[in-house]
Amino acid sequence: MSDAPTGAEAGKFAAAMRAVELVEDGMAVGLGTGSTAAWMVRALAARAAAEDLSLTCVPTSTRTGALAARLGLNVVSLDEVDGLDLTIDGADEFDPDFRLIKGGGAAHLQEKIVAAASRRLVVISDPSKQVAHLGAFPLPVEVTPFGHRATLRLLRRALEGADVDGREITLRQHEAVPLMTDEGNLVYDLHLRRIGDPEGLMRDLTCLPGVVETGLFLGLCDTVIIGHPDGRAETLRRGAAPEIAAVDMAAAAGLPD
Numbered sequence: 001m002s003d004a005p006t007g008a009e010a011g012k013f014a015a016a017m018r019a020v021e022l023v024e025d026g027m028a029v030g031l032g033t034g035s036t037a038a039w040m041v042r043a044l045a046a047r048a049a050a051e052d053l054s055l056t057c058v059p060t061s062t063r064t065g066a067l068a069a070r071l072g073l074n075v076v077s078l079d080e081v082d083g084l085d086l087t088i089d090g091a092d093e094f095d096p097d098f099r100l101i102k103g104g105g106a107a108h109l110q111e112k113i114v115a116a117a118s119r120r121l122v123v124i125s126d127p128s129k130q131v132a133h134l135g136a137f138p139l140p141v142e143v144t145p146f147g148h149r150a151t152l153r154l155l156r157r158a159l160e161g162a163d164v165d166g167r168e169i170t171l172r173q174h175e176a177v178p179l180m181t182d183e184g185n186l187v188y189d190l191h192l193r194r195i196g197d198p199e200g201l202m203r204d205l206t207c208l209p210g211v212v213e214t215g216l217f218l219g220l221c222d223t224v225i226i227g228h229p230d231g232r233a234e235t236l237r238r239g240a241a242p243e244i245a246a247v248d249m250a251a252a253a254g255l256p257d
């Protein structure tokens with residue numbers, strides 16, 4: 001049990017609560033990673049227990065898998081299912097075409113594989129992630145540890161001709177050492193400030209030897225739910241008018257930790 005969330009956390013909670021309403025009995029569901037996705041896992045666990053839902057859940061990171069299993073969800077690996085009905089995940093940025101930057105928590109490789117195996121990817125967000133153009137959030141690029149300095153040189157060269165406003169690249173650190181992803185790789189963060197051509201940039205980066213995956217999610221997401229701190233959850237769908245629903249914010253106190 002926990003205190004009622006405030007500020008951005010309240011928005012994340014509202015979005016998560018609204019998103020889990022999309023889950024139906026019998027579904028195979030992809031579980032995203034991050035602080036917003038953690039609200040969703042808790043909300044889903046509460047709903048599954050209250051309604052005795054039979055769900056199969058595929059996590060996108062070891063930490064999400066541990067949380068989901070601890071809260072009693074039926075957790076399996078992606079290779080144990082034929083596909084997923086729905087994945088619910090957070091994002092670091094989304095633009096008006098529902099193009100995303102993900103990977104602030106370094107989980108974007110597994111997240112993208114799970115999203116691509118899902119019929120739908122629904123993003124849950126607080127209002128701060130909505131942007132006119134991608135790129136203010138540094139773009140994560142997962143690379144193999146082998147030859148990563150050579151890969152860095154290739155990344156620098158690829159950015160020379162790219163339609164971006166910044167070109168600084170940093171190696172992601174965790175507790176003063178290079179961060180290692182769940183897949184044993186490293187992450188370079190590309191500080192681009194503005195990405196003029198996300199599709200072209202993704203093509204130019206993913207073809208480089210040593211690059212495993214980028215945090216650009218293009219053409220994968222069809223719905224974004226923005227949670228507001230006052231409990232409004234705004235659902236944006238491609239080609240449809242936004243829908244607003246009110247979420248019971250008091251329900252946060254009843255979620256399992």
Ligand SMILES: O=C[C@H](O)[C@H](O)[C@H](O)COP(=O)(O)O
Pocket residue numbers: 032033034035036037089090091092101102103104105106107108111
């Ligand atoms: O690698 C992490 C994921 O892509 C997250 O979904 C993303 O960073 C958003 O995380 P949060 O909900 O904590 O802002």
